[in-house]
Amino acid sequence: MAASSEAQARASVEFVESSVLEAVVPSSDIDIEAELGSWDGPTEDGGSILPFLSQRHVLLLDELLAAYIVFRTPSLDDDILKSYLARLLVNVEAFAFSTSPPPEQEPKDVPPKELIHSSTINHTDEPTVVNHGEGDDAYTYVIWKVDIFIARPQGRFHKPGVYFQPTASFKPAERPKKGALEDEYLPSRAPTALNLLQSFETDPALTGIHPRLSAMRISKVTPSAPVAREMARPIRNGQRPVFRVLPALAWRIRYSRTQASLSDLSLMASLDLEVAQFSTYDVRIKNVGLTLHGGNVKALNDEQDAAAVHRPGDQLTYLYKIKPDLAPDGTPSLGSKGHCLTLTIEANVSISAQCRPNVGIEWRTPVDFVSEQAASLMKAAHRSSSSAIQSTNTHNPDALPAHDTQIKPGPEATQDDINITLTVSGPPQVRVGEIFTWDVFIVNRSQKTRRLAILVIAKRKRDFERHQSHPSTSSAGGLRSEKELLTTAVVDENIVYAKQKSARTETSELICLTTDIRLGQLSPGSCYTADLRFLALSAGVLFVESIRVIDLNTNEAVDIRDLPSIVAVESERLQ
Template identity: 70%
Template sequence: MTESPAETLPRGSAEFVESSVLEAVVPASSDIDIEDELSSWDGVIEDDNGSVLPFVSQRQVLLLDELLSVYVVFRTPLLEDDILKSYLARLVVIVEAFAFSTAPPLENEPKTAPKEIIYSGVIKDDDEPTVIRHGEGDDTCTYVIWKVEVFISRPQGRFHRPAVYFQPTATFKPAERPKKNVLEDEYLPSGVPTALNLLQAFENDPALAGIHPRLSAMRINKVTPSAPFAREMVRPIRNGQRLLFRVLPPLIWRMRYSRVQTSLSDLSLMASLDLEVAQFAAYHVKISKVALTLHGGQVKPLSDRENTTALHGPGDHLTYLYKITPDLTSDGKPALGNKECFLILNIEAQVLISTDCRPNIAIEWKTPVDFTNEQISSLIRAPQTLSGSTAPNSKAPNPDSLPVHDTQSQQDNNTSHNDINVTLTVSGPPRVRVGEIFTWDVFMVNRSDKIRKLAVIVISKRKRDYESHQSHPSISSTSGHATEKKDLLAAAVIDENIIYAKQKSARTETAELICLTTDIRLGQLSPGSCYTADLKFLALSTGALSVESIRVIDLATNETADIRDLPSIVAVEKEDNSQSI
């Protein structure tokens, strides 16, 4: 029996498009072998509108931040290998994932887009598909399968009971036409007449004095665009079954910050990361990696949770502590500014939905961190300003004397403070000996735009007597009359016996640390210049010693600033090198 000519002719591209089906399949098993499953399939199709791979059980729920393996299946009737290869070379397959709400929004919430694309990718030419032929006789079909790794990212919009569906699309590129032979020399090709000279009529003009002008007609000719290629594909390739997948977040996290109670120059923050396994799912999570990095600084972990084999059930809470420190400039400010430091969180985990389904999730979250400290906009800030320069009846201070702190007027909290804008760096030995003189090195830099006349003094720590005493009625030894109750003002303390007893019972505290340098004075410190001075101390007792502060005084404006972030002083006993005989 001879075959008809229609049966021997290969199918054209239009017939190939009309008889093919494209579908995205998400298997429920993480270790499925599509080729083995398709080879063992008996070919029975119970539902004509069902999946192209009815023997593959698919996922019901997807996870946010999941690295999902999606199989794009292209089914077409049997073709010759050469024809199928040429058609696949012209096929462009695009895979897209959309998120949308399955429940209506609330009345008070703003309306959002009905759907949002969360993934879009094109299957590249170098992605070799798996080609499988299945069936017998007229039912023989060719299955072309691509494996695409899709990341289920979190949508930007707010969706109620979100769901995800995959939409693969395929288009045909036009067939390549043979290229014409391109001439090697396109400027002056051989054997081709030159273009018409539009200025040839002016060659014999006597005003040109023998100059032969030339303007080629090719420079002004209008170039007619070529007609576009006609589309060969009459209709798009038909899509198969489109399933809807519910989507849930496997992990919920929260980041909290707190200021470290340390010196003012330390801008470090304590970061607390709280991880919670979602309570509305009945699966366990195995966390393999939790990493925190700071763009523009360092991160120091304070908790050890490196157990990657532990299983965490729904509702479990995990807490990680970190100390984050920004990179600082020479003036003590963050190197990248207050809004350029980003905290990046990376989490890798595996969710055990079932024995066969073990999806992997990868979370990358970024947030800016503000390290500004309102207490110190600069290293030295003038907390108080003397009122002597503003009072009309105030006496001008002696230029050779330093203003006394006790005579300064207290300013209101809402008064604007002026900055001395001078940087001090104080360094000293880590350990000193009792009875030996040691030195602090003070390095000062004038960062203001004007000349400063400064003085530096050391304020010793004062031990105050906080003991309360019982008040006794004041009885004068010179007058025995009592004050009448109708007086509006209380009687003054005029009993000298009480004053004498208080002075006699006062305790005398011994000094533990003595500053041997009375003060440091700078005549004129120009803008941008620096100065180095020494402060000498003498330790009289052992232990941790300290001073109250180092006060910087501007002699021109009487502005003062106290430096309390000072080196620690640890005094030890002097070693006795004498040997007993």
């Protein structure tokens, strides 16, 4: 029995030493079993396992690649081969690296290679077994088909390339069941380990005690010779070709805020998709999708034709409207960094008539919906923000603060100072010379009763002409010395009078007929609807400077500048 175990161990060692493992990527979809069966060429050592197979030279980033892991071993009986394959553990790794040295200006701390894929072949995957050759050239080919995703490396590699490194290890034989007479890794009649406490057996103090400490407990155990030879030498790898990698598509997403109501936090997302210019492959884009975690996405463009062929350098633009889910206080439900935008692209690349790989892109990026908006606007548009503290010494609680006395909010301002919702809506077009109204809907979201006032601040035109100083012609001061320091000419009453008389008067384009709106008592959670009346005096797009909301109890104020535009047309042009 011992001789039989030793022969079996020797056979397993020969199986490990005479086998070869290699990864191949065919240039087209072929029946590798049929191709191998019809091949009658010689098997050369040192070359490829399948020299008749034409392989690809270029791979694509984000490609789901179908590769073959080929294991060649001398012909064995089916039962022995099946038992050996059950103990074979095959792992596939893909590495990206630079095929040429980087430029001098780039940093030199880039790692030499980067792991972009790693997977293990499951035992449930049934391989294709093909016997080829006769006599000494008789081999058994075991072929697994695996899907490898060519991920984009994190590092910057100059002219990147990819190579595949399959590895295989021969696992130890399973422990025999109880009652078995032989064990491949524990041969019979093996001496026991040395007793390190054997010298203390003659100690008079240990009469009747036989101390024992096995040397295996404190020293490294070296396995028996068959196991050491079998496990120390891995299965040999065959040829390792290098594939150049190129991106098939390039994309960029830009965001812009639309002119909408204050409570609308939606953004316009523009997706620019470009077929790589340096490639010579045509691309068919099957699907382009955009999803928002914690919100919804609405496509604004027409559906693209999936059968359309795009040449290198073609650019496509997709428009989307993305809107986050809102919390009860009007802020984005997931905060400023919780909303994640996911882009998915499915495309088919025509490298040749027989090679049409598929590309699948999945890219994520966080979206901040509140960073571009001012604090005062966020507070009025369903968001909590800092308030503007009004510094005034007036003793009349009904007196409204002046327009230019508002102070910017400080860091000590709390979020519950005003905390109201203001929604302004108006007609899409108005007639010149006719009165129109804006509807103002106010909701008190704070925890206390408010006394509010709403003012409309018209758009002010500023005279940018600078005053030119003239020699003083005043007769009130008499003669002055040339060496005397004089003040500016603005103190001269003649020039002041002339300046005021010739001042340019600007005509008003829009007049607000509502001086102010005052709310007596607005309890927490209640709402109020008011109207602002306007009169357009000229045609065109007119604007209101801002709407100021003032708390009459604390004199705190907020200016709302994100307001609807007014399109005024002549009477005969109104549709």
